Every structure is written in C-alpha cells, then in structure tokens.
Amino acid sequence: MSQHSADPAPNTVLATVARHRDWWRDAVIYQVYPRSFADSNGDGMGDLEGVRSRLPYLRDLGVDAVWLSPFYASPQADAGYDVADYRAVDPMFGNLLDADALIRDAHELGLRIIVDLVPNHSSDQHEWFKRALAEGPGSPLRERYHFRPGEGEGGELPPNDWESVFGGPAWTRVTEPDGTPGEWYLHLFAPQQPDFNWNHPAVGDEFRSILRFWLDMGVDGFRVDVAHGLVKAEGLPDLGAHDQLKLLGNDVTPFFDQDGVHAVYRQWRTILDEYTGDRIFVAEAWTPTIERTANYVRPDELHQAFNFQYLGTHWDARELRAVIDRTLDAMRPVGAPATWVLSNHDVTRHATRFAHDSALGTQIRLAGDRELGLRRARAATLLMLALPGSAYLYQGEELGLPDVVDLPDEVRQDPAYFRGAGQDGFRDGCRVPIPWTRTGSSYGFGAGGSWLPQPEGWGELSVEAQQGAPGSTLELYRSALAVRREQRGLGAGDAVEWLRAPEGVLAFRRGEFVCVANTTGESVTAPAHGRVLIASDEVTEANGEAKVPADTTVWWTTA
Numbered sequence: 390m391s392q393h394s395a396d397p398a399p400n401t402v403l404a405t406v407a408r409h410r411d412w413w414r415d416a417v418i419y420q421v422y423p424r425s426f427a428d429s430n431g432d433g434m435g436d437l438e439g440v441r442s443r444l445p446y447l448r449d450l451g452v453d454a455v456w457l458s459p460f461y462a463s464p465q466a467d468a469g470y471d472v473a474d475y476r477a478v479d480p481m482f483g484n485l486l487d488a489d490a491l492i493r494d495a496h497e498l499g500l501r502i503i504v505d506l507v508p509n510h511s512s513d514q515h516e517w518f519k520r521a522l523a524e525g526p527g528s529p530l531r532e533r534y535h536f537r538p539g540e541g542e543g544g545e546l547p548p549n550d551w552e553s554v555f556g557g558p559a560w561t562r563v564t565e566p567d568g569t570p571g572e573w574y575l576h577l578f579a580p581q582q583p584d585f586n587w588n589h590p591a592v593g594d595e596f597r598s599i600l601r602f603w604l605d606m607g608v609d610g611f612r613v614d615v616a617h618g619l620v621k622a623e624g625l626p627d628l629g630a631h632d633q634l635k636l637l638g639n640d641v642t643p644f645f646d647q648d649g650v651h652a653v654y655r656q657w658r659t660i661l662d663e664y665t666g667d668r669i670f671v672a673e674a675w676t677p678t679i680e681r682t683a684n685y686v687r688p689d690e691l692h693q694a695f696n697f698q699y700l701g702t703h704w705d706a707r708e709l710r711a712v713i714d715r716t717l718d719a720m721r722p723v724g725a726p727a728t729w730v731l732s733n734h735d736v737t738r739h740a741t742r743f744a745h746d747s748a749l750g751t752q753i754r755l756a757g758d759r760e761l762g763l764r765r766a767r768a769a770t771l772l773m774l775a776l777p778g779s780a781y782l783y784q785g786e787e788l789g790l791p792d793v794v795d796l797p798d799e800v801r802q803d804p805a806y807f808r809g810a811g812q813d814g815f816r817d818g819c820r821v822p823i824p825w826t827r828t829g830s831s832y833g834f835g836a837g838g839s840w841l842p843q844p845e846g847w848g849e850l851s852v853e854a855q856q857g858a859p860g861s862t863l864e865l866y867r868s869a870l871a872v873r874r875e876q877r878g879l880g881a882g883d884a885v886e887w888l889r890a891p892e893g894v895l896a897f898r899r900g901e902f903v904c905v906a907n908t909t910g911e912s913v914t915a916p917a918h919g920r921v922l923i924a925s926d927e928v929t930e931a932n933g934e935a936k937v938p939a940d941t942t943v944w945w946t947t948a
C-alpha cells in the first residue's frame with residue numbers, strides 16, 4: 390500500500406504555516422456546524438465550549454482555519470441563519486466569554502477563526518423588525534426592511550411575484566397593531582427571515598459596526614451569507630417566471646447578483662484592511678457563472694468565494710476538467726485564489742452524492758451504493774486538495790460520513806422541508822451530530838442525546854474507530870493535509886498543466902507534483918511519476934507504470 394504515514398506535524402510548524410502571509414490563498418478551511426460538532430453540557434446540542442474542547446483534533450487534522458456557522462442569538466427558525474442579535478451568542482451555544490476563549494485557544498494552536506455573517510436578512514425577532522411591526526405603517530423602522538402594500542383591491546395579493554428560496558411566496562402579510570390585515574414584507578428565505586433594505590443607510594452603518602465588533606473580538610474573517618442577495622433591483626420588478634428556484638444560480642434575477650452589491654463589499658474591504666493580521670471575507674454568492682462569481686473577489690472586494698459550480702460537478706473526468714479550467718481562468722484576471730468545496734451544511738454529503746450514477750442534484754434522499762460513494766469521495770478529496778487555491782472541508786467528511794437519508798420526518802428541522810414547494814428540504818441529513826467514540830451516549834458527541842438522531846453503526850465511523858487505523862478515511866485526510874503542508878507548492882499558483890490521460894482519467898502536473906484521478910469504474914495503467922506521496926487506494930507500480938484502481942486518485946512527486 391503506497392500511502393503516506395500519518396504523522397501530525399508539531400504545533401510550532403502548524404502555527405507558522407497558519408500565519409504565513411496571504412495564508413488564505415492556499416488555506417484548508419474546516420467548517421464547523423456548531424449544533425452538531427461537540428456538546429459540552431449534555432443538552433443534546435453542540436456548543437462553543439464543545440468546539441473549543443476539540444480544537445486540538447482540528448490542529449492535528451492539519452487544517453489552517455475553522456469557519457463556524459452562526460452561533461448568534463437566534464430563535465433558530467433556520468438553524469441560526471435567522472439572527473436576532475448579531476453581537477450576542479445564543480445561550481444554547483454559550484456566551485461571549487466562550488467565544489473569546491475559543492478564538493484565543495484557536496490562535497494559540499495556530500488555527501484561524503472565521504465567523505458567519507448574515508447580512509441579507511435578520512430574524513423576525515430582531516429588535517428592529519419587532520419595532521417595525523409594533524409601530525405600524527409609516528414607522529421609520531419599516532424602511533430598514535422591504536414593507537409594501539399588497540396588490541388587489543384590498544391589498545390581499547403579494548406586492549410582486551417573487552418566490553422564496555424555501556418555497557411559496559417571498560412575501561408575508563402582517564397583522565397591523567389595530568388587528569387589521571396590513572402591509573406585506575419581503576423574505577427571500579423563511580417568513581421568519583425578513584430581508585433588510587440595503588438602500589437604507591442605517592443598515593450599512595449597523596453592519597459596519599457589527600464587522601468591527603467581531604474584528605475587535607479577534608476573528609480572522611467572515612463567511613458572508615447570501616452575499617449575492619443584499620441589493621434588489623430598483624422598484625422590485627416582477628420576475629414573470631414560475632418555478633423560480635430553477636433560475637437561482639442559473640439566471641439573472643431582480644433579487645440576486647445585482648451589480649449594486651459590489652459597492653457594499655468595497656466599503657467592507659476598507660474596514661478589514663484597517664485591521665492587522667491578514668483577515669478575510671469569503672462570499673457565499675450563487676451566480677449564473679464562475680465569471681460572475683469572480684466579480685466578488687476583485688482586488689478591492691472580498692478575498693474568496695465558494696465555488697458552487699465545482700460542488701455541483703459529478704464524478705466525471707471531462708466535467709471536472711472543464712470546471713477546473715473555467716474556474717482558474719475566471720479567477721486569474723482578478724488575482725483571487727480559486728476555491729474548492731465538496732460538502733457543506735446545505736447539501737447532501739459527497740460520500741452519498743457520489744454513491745449514485747445518475748445526476749440527482751445536491752439534495753437527495755437515497756443511500757445509493759455506500760461503498761462506491763466512499764471510494765469516490767476519498768478520490769474526489771485527494772483531487773480537490775491537489776488543486777491550486779484554497780479548499781473547504783465540512784465537519785465529518787474526514788470520517789467519510791454519508792448523509793443520513795432515513796431521518797424520520799417528525800425529527801426534521803430544515804424550514805425548507807416544511808415549506809413544501811421550495812428546496813427539497815433534506816438538509817438535516819448532513820447535519821446529524823458527528824461520532825467521536827465507538828460507543829457511549831451519542832457516540833461521544835455529548836453526555837446526553839443528540840438533537841437529530843444518529844443512525845446505528847455511527848460509532849464504527851467515529852474518530853476513535855478511525856484514529857491510527859491504516860487506510861481509514863480520517864488517516865487519509867490527515868496524511869493528505871500533512872503532505873500539502875510539507876509540499877508548499879501544492880496549493881499555490883493559479884494553473885495546472887494537463888497531461889495526456891486515458892478517457893475518464895485526469896492527470897496534471899504542477900512543478901514537481903503530479904496528480905492522477907481515475908474517475909472510471911475500471912483500473913487504468915498510467916505512467917509512474919516518481920515517488921508516490923499518497924493515494925486513495927492501493928497503487929501498484931512496475932516497470933515505470935502504475936496500476937491505478939477504479940475511482941482512485943494518486944499524488945506523485947518527481948523530486
């Protein structure tokens with residue numbers, strides 16, 4: 390078996406690596422979904438203290454930074470993406486002192502902390518929105534959101550035809566303080582998530598202040614939620630289309646990817662640049678093309694944007710090569726690093742997506758062939774980590790976790806699930822708390838239960854079960870990240886040199902480094918390229934040739 394041994398680097402090395410200038414250009418950033426990572430107080434819900442207690446695990450895994458999904462005060466209508474107070478920690482996750490301790494400990498371990506910022510909408514329990522409702526039509530607070538009278542004789546129809554991403558109309562009618570049905574307000578997501586009006590100066594002021602609050606707390610950056618949504622087309626014009634979900638990320642709409650959003654990010658960038666420490670923004674921006682995404686990472690705007698086109702690509706050499714080329718070509722002119730991502734808290738885990746041969750989309754409810762899914766997932770991860778730029782990992786993928794496809798409907802919490810006609814709403818399947826130990830209450834997640842039930846057999850996928858086990862997915866990730874750290878050139882640069890390869894195989898060189906990914910179901914023979922650094926399955930070599938098994942990626946060095 391030609392695999393690199395997993396030998397975590399000493400802290401000092403990691404600390405140095407994480408602090409090198411422009412660290413974010415080739416960083417591996419690990420997403421923690423706080424509800425589901427580690428529960429310190431046994432209430433079944435993960436929390437900040439739980440995350441802090443597991444930081445050494447992340448240091449040993451070899452990532453550079455941790456992105457935390459929202460932990461702010463929130464009624465949790467959308468798992469924290471409905472923020473009631475941007476400067477407070479929700480009691481279910483802890484308090485500001487816990488956040489402070491987490492940031493400090495992370496820094497001591499050489500890890501950076503990126504927090505989620507949710508500027509497109511607040512919670513309906515945000516002070517501004519509550520006052521806007523209570524004060525009635527004409528309240529200045531209503532101008533900070535999008536309130537409008539309805540259409541039709543009695544104002545009984547929504548002001549325009551926009552649909553919510555979670556299904557149904559993007560407008561909800563309020564009951565006025567006098568008890569009568571009144572104005573409508575816009576919410577591109579759940580009704581509990583009213584959209585801010587970014588034309589109102591108070592909104593911009595408030596978010597600049599929120600940025601400073603967290604920068605002063607010491608965070609290293611922000612992941613900007615719905616970065617493409619802040620600015621709506623003048624006059625909120627009808628879209629004139631049904632089934633608008635299909636347009637999202639594929640076409641221009643009056644509510645997403647409007648050019649006006651860029652002025653906001655240019656302002657934000659000046660704030661970030663006032664702070665020392667090479668801090669960053671990463672955009673969650675769904676746009677019709679990678680070229681449009683590149684607009685968000687122009688030199689005076691944000692630093693990175695998630696590459697959702699890559700996330701949505703099937704395990705297919707031709708498709709992968711096309712999206713890799715297009716990404717690198719789009720990012721080069723703006724000087725931003727490409728980013729690569731396979732999983733996050735909104736999509737079916739890639740071990741399950743790749744367990745299917747047909748194109749089922751990114752939210753699916755079928756287990757497929759689990760063994761095949763895991764083989765491909767491991768290979769896909771090695772391919773991703775060999776590409777120039779920055780890579781994002783989602784908690785649990787290093788354990789090869791599949792999606793939990795058979796959650797009983799009564800435990801589901803994804804608001805999209807309840808809105809029916811919207812996104813499929815199966816996001817709970819990738820949010821099940823992760824297993825740390827083989828046995829014990831909630832497999833080491835906490836001393837109590839877990840807010841979503843963990844499936845049987847979860848313990849066999851745990852950190853405890855995989856730690857030090859040769860060939861385990863956890864050790865594969867550790868080894869790959871250790872090699873990436875040693876071979877500084879691996880994440881650097883903005884190009885790959887493609888090598889000739891059989892149909893269904895990707896092969897590229899980057900300096901002394903060669904990566905070959907066999908996406909077919911058959912083993913292939915390829916030229917050997919020196920010394921094998923790591924492979925997602927056993928590679929045999931003889932007479933200058935290597936046999937690369939089905940669905941396997943291998944890294945060589947010619948040095």
Ligand code: NOJ
Binds near residue numbers: 614734
């Ligand atoms: C994107 C987040 O990733 C998702 O979880 C959330 O539901 C929407 N934005 C709305 O905030």
